[in-house]
Amino acid sequence: MSDEAHIVKSYEEELQNLNDSLIKMGSLTESQLADSMEAIIKVDKESADKIIANDAKINELRAKIDNQIMTVLVKRAPMAIDLRITISTLKISHDLERIGDLAKSVAKKIKPLPHDLPKELIGSLRRLGDLVQKQLRNVLDAYLNKSKESAITIWKNDEQVDDLTNTAMNEVADFLGKSKKNLELATHLLFVTKNIERAGDHITNIAESLYYLIEGEYLEGARPKGKDIEKN
Amino acid sequence: MINNKVKIKTTNLNVYYGDKQALNDVNLEIHSKEVTALIGPSGCGKSTYIRCINRMNDVIDICRVTGSIEIDGNEINKKEIDVVSLREKIGMVFQKPNPFPKSIYDNVSYGPNIHGLAENKVKMDEIVETSLKKAALWNEVKDRLNEPGTSLSGGQQQRLCIARAISVNPEVILMDEPCSALDPIATAKIEELMDELKKSYTIVIVTHSMSQAVRVSQRTGFFHLGKLIEVDTTEKIFKNPNNKMTQDYITGRFG
Ligand SMILES: Nc1ncnc2c1ncn2[C@@H]1O[C@H](COP(=O)(O)OP(=O)(O)OP(=O)(O)O)[C@@H](O)[C@H]1O
Ligand SMILES: [Mg+2]
Numbered sequence: 001m002s003d004e005a006h007i008v009k010s011y012e013e014e015l016q017n018l019n020d021s022l023i024k025m026g027s028l029t030e031s032q033l034a035d036s037m038e039a040i041i042k043v044d045k046e047s048a049d050k051i052i053a054n055d056a057k058i059n060e061l062r063a064k065i066d067n068q069i070m071t072v073l074v075k076r077a078p079m080a081i082d083l084r085i086t087i088s089t090l091k092i093s094h095d096l097e098r099i100g101d102l103a104k105s106v107a108k109k110i111k112p113l114p115h116d117l118p119k120e121l122i123g124s125l126r127r128l129g130d131l132v133q134k135q136l137r138n139v140l141d142a143y144l145n146k147s148k149e150s151a152i153t154i155w156k157n158d159e160q161v162d163d164l165t166n167t168a169m170n171e172v173a174d175f176l177g178k179s180k181k182n183l184e185l186a187t188h189l190l191f192v193t194k195n196i197e198r199a200g201d202h203i204t205n206i207a208e209s210l211y212y213l214i215e216g217e218y219l220e221g222a223r224p225k226g227k228d229i230e231k232n
Numbered sequence: 233m234i235n236n237k238v239k240i241k242t243t244n245l246n247v248y249y250g251d252k253q254a255l256n257d258v259n260l261e262i263h264s265k266e267v268t269a270l271i272g273p274s275g276c277g278k279s280t281y282i283r284c285i286n287r288m289n290d291v292i293d294i295c296r297v298t299g300s301i302e303i304d305g306n307e308i309n310k311k312e313i314d315v316v317s318l319r320e321k322i323g324m325v326f327q328k329p330n331p332f333p334k335s336i337y338d339n340v341s342y343g344p345n346i347h348g349l350a351e352n353k354v355k356m357d358e359i360v361e362t363s364l365k366k367a368a369l370w371n372e373v374k375d376r377l378n379e380p381g382t383s384l385s386g387g388q389q390q391r392l393c394i395a396r397a398i399s400v401n402p403e404v405i406l407m408d409e410p411c412s413a414l415d416p417i418a419t420a421k422i423e424e425l426m427d428e429l430k431k432s433y434t435i436v437i438v439t440h441s442m443s444q445a446v447r448v449s450q451r452t453g454f455f456h457l458g459k460l461i462e463v464d465t466t467e468k469i470f471k472n473p474n475n476k477m478t479q480d481y482i483t484g485r486f487g
Contacts, residue, residue, distance in 0.1 A: 004485040011484065077443045079470050079482040216472025 011076055015085060018068045022089050022096075025061040026140040029096045029103070032058065033136060033199060036103040037129035040192055043116050051107035058100035065093040080216075088213035092143070095202040095209070099136065102199045109188045121175060121189065124168040125196075131161055132196050135203045139210065148214045155207040155219060161200035168193045239264040239404065239434040240285060245299035247280050247289065247458075254280045256458040257299070262451075267426055267435040269445035269466065272455035273486065278438040281455070282406045285436070286322040287315050303404070320347050323397030327409035329389030331381030331396075336373050339381040339392055340364060343400040359399055367395035368425050387418025394425065398433070405429065407437040411444065423448050442482050446470050454478045 006012040032054055039047040069090050072078060078086050117125070135154055142150035169190065176186035211219045240262040247255040255277045262268045270278045280289065287308065289295040301309040308318060320343070331339050340360045341350075350356035360377070364370040369391040373384070381392050390410055397405055407426075411419040426435060426448050439445050445452050446466055453463040454475070462475040473479045480486050 004480050006484050007486065008484060076484075079442055079446075080473055080479045082483045083471065 014068065014072050014076070015082065018065065018072065018086070018089055021061060021065050021068060022093060023140070023144065025058060025065065025093060025096050026136075026143070028054075028058050028061065029100050030133070030136055030140065032100055032103040034133055036106040037126075037133065037196075039110055040106055041117065041122055041126055041129070043110060043113050045111055048107040048110040052104055055100050055104040058097055062093050062097040065089065084213045084216060088209040091209045092206050095205045099199045099202045102195045102202075105195050106192050109192050112184075113188055114184055117185075117189075118175060121168075121171055124164065124171050125189070125193065128161070128164040128168050128193065128196050131157075131164055132200045132203065135161065135200060139203050139206045142207070143210055146210075146214055148211060151207045151211040151214070152219070155204050155211070158200055158204045161197060165193060165197040165200075237264040238262070239304065240436075241300075241302045241305075242281075242284070243300040243302075245281075245284060245297070245301065247277070247284065247298075248296045249292070250294040254458055255284075258455075258458075258460045260453055260460055260463060262434060262436060264434050265430055265432070266451060267430050267437060267449040269449035269452045270436065270438045270455060271440070271442065271445055271452060271482070272461075273481065274440075276455040277458045278455055279408050282324075282408060282436055282438060284309070285404065285406060286319050286324055287313070288324070290315060316346075320400045321402050322404040322406060323400065323402035324406045325390070325393050325397050325408070325410045327412050329386055329393050329413070331384070331389050331392050334381060335378045336364075336381050336384070336392060337377040340395050340399045343396060347400055349400060363395040363399040364392075366398055366425075366429070367391045368421055368428075369395055385418075387414045387421065390414060390418065390422060391425070394422070394429075398429070402433065404434045404436070407435065409438055409440060412440065419444075442470065454481060456481070 006015075032051060035047060035051050035054075038044070039051060069086055072082075072086050076082065135157060138150060139154050141147075142154060172186050172189045172193065176182050208219050211217075238261045240260075242258055242260050245255055245258040245260075246253065258277075258281060260281075270281060272278055283289045284297055284301055285303075289297055297309060299309065300307060303321070332342060334342070337360055340363050341356050344350050344356060344359050350359055361370060361374075364373060369388060372388060373379075373392075376383075381389065384392060390413075394405075394410075411422050414422065423444070426437070429435060437445075437448060439448075449466045451463065452466040452469040454461045454469070454473075454477075456477055462469070462473060462478045464474070468474075469478065470482065473482065
């Protein structure tokens with residue numbers, strides 16, 4: 001990091017604007033993810049439409065960030081920390097966009113749900129959703145504070161996301177095992193669970209990009225994997 | 233591709249112009265058959281440094297050079313060194329193209345003549361042609377070899393100077409901001425030429441363009457106020473330099 005400002009003020013502004021766009025995109029993604037989790041658990045079909053429509057805003061921001069980055073690249077030929085900021089922002093914005101897409105996919109599963117969720121399935125799904133939301137909030141905070149330690153913690157915590165995903169999947173499988181009538185609901189819920197897990201993977205990507213931005217090196221070593229996750 | 237054979241090594245190199253110290257204990261290894269870029273703010277001693285390598289500072293009366301300069305392990309910072317044959321091994325290209333007020337042909341044949349590299353006219357024609365070809369200038373001048381070198385465009389003049397530098401088969405080519413007066417096409421031609429030349433020569437280039445350093449060099453050294461602050465692979469320097477001063481300079485944050 002550098003505490004010094006650029007001699008060229010407009011360069012400083014361009015990087016600041018880029019930062020602002022990313023933060024805006026982050027908070028939008030955060031609320032989309034929160035809304036979709038809330039809506040799926042309550043089977044709130046009205047909110048679903050709103051969430052689906054809102055995804056366009058995230059995509060717009062992504063396009064804006066792409067443009068801002070192209071401008072910085074050609075105008076400034078950024079070096080060192082500026083280069084890492086630019087490239088990491090590009091990658092992070094794409095991961096945020098994907099998380100937004102996954103929130104939208106979750107929302108899309110709400111409408112065809114045949115009835116409310118059985119109580120026994122709500123607990124795990126909520127825990128998984130809460131954890132992934134917490135991970136996203138933390139990674140956005142870590143980005144704001146350029147915290148290398150938080151980036152590492154978030155990256156490691158994906159193991160818990162994998163574990164909770166497994167639990168949730170197993171519960172849905174048990175529920176399906178009880179009756180063939182449960183097939184439709186169970187199928188939708190398996191997709192939903194998988195989508196949340198994938199949102200978690202994008203969060204770890206963001207943690208990796210952030211670590212690279214700060215350190216100029218890649219996070220080393222394999223991320224710990226939740227037990228049995230490979231079998232799914 | 234990083235080469236580890238050291239061609240030039242300076243140890244505790246200090247340079248003074250009168251009372252003023254221009255270089256301060258510079259320890260730098262320049263690797264063989266690579267391009268090394270020297271960067272840093274104006275007045276930090278880049279030109280002074282490369283002028284040490286071919287003893288060009290000798291011509292400046294008030295200039296005093298202490299410390300060791302080795303080329304292939306041989307000390308050259310000592311009185312007994314034959315400066316003329318040293319400069320045959322070490323060519324130099326300056327910021328402003330400076331062709332002699334002579335024909336294109338004579339500009340290139342001048343060095344080989346002095347050093348007696350051609351026994352006859354046929355041999356000399358050959359040297360002139362290959363030098364101009366290596367400098368990527370031959371096609372543009374082959375029909376006007378007797379015209380004055382100064383009649384060429386700036387970019388062509390710079391390539392003529394490069395042809396002149398390589399005509400004596402040097403081992404090292406020193407370039408002091410060779411592209412600062414050139415347009416992007418002429419710059420691209422020189423950069424392309426450097427890629428080619430580094431297969432046979434060791435090149436040291438002083439440049440104020442960080443982008444150019446990234447494009448042409450494998451290693452980069454950053455100078456500040458007469459000190460070598462950091463030297464590393466160019467990739468390391470432009471992605472993640474170790475020194476904060478280096479980073480502030482290359483990112484345009486320097487006060
Ligand atoms: N012939 C000279 N007589 C006295 N001082 C000199 C002479 N040449 C250079 N200097 C001084 O030595 C210092 C280093 O100069 P040098 O030309 O090596 O800098 P540089 O890094 O090449 O700068 P630039 O990027 O402007 O070409 C400067 O302070 C300069 O004023
Ligand atoms: Mg200079």
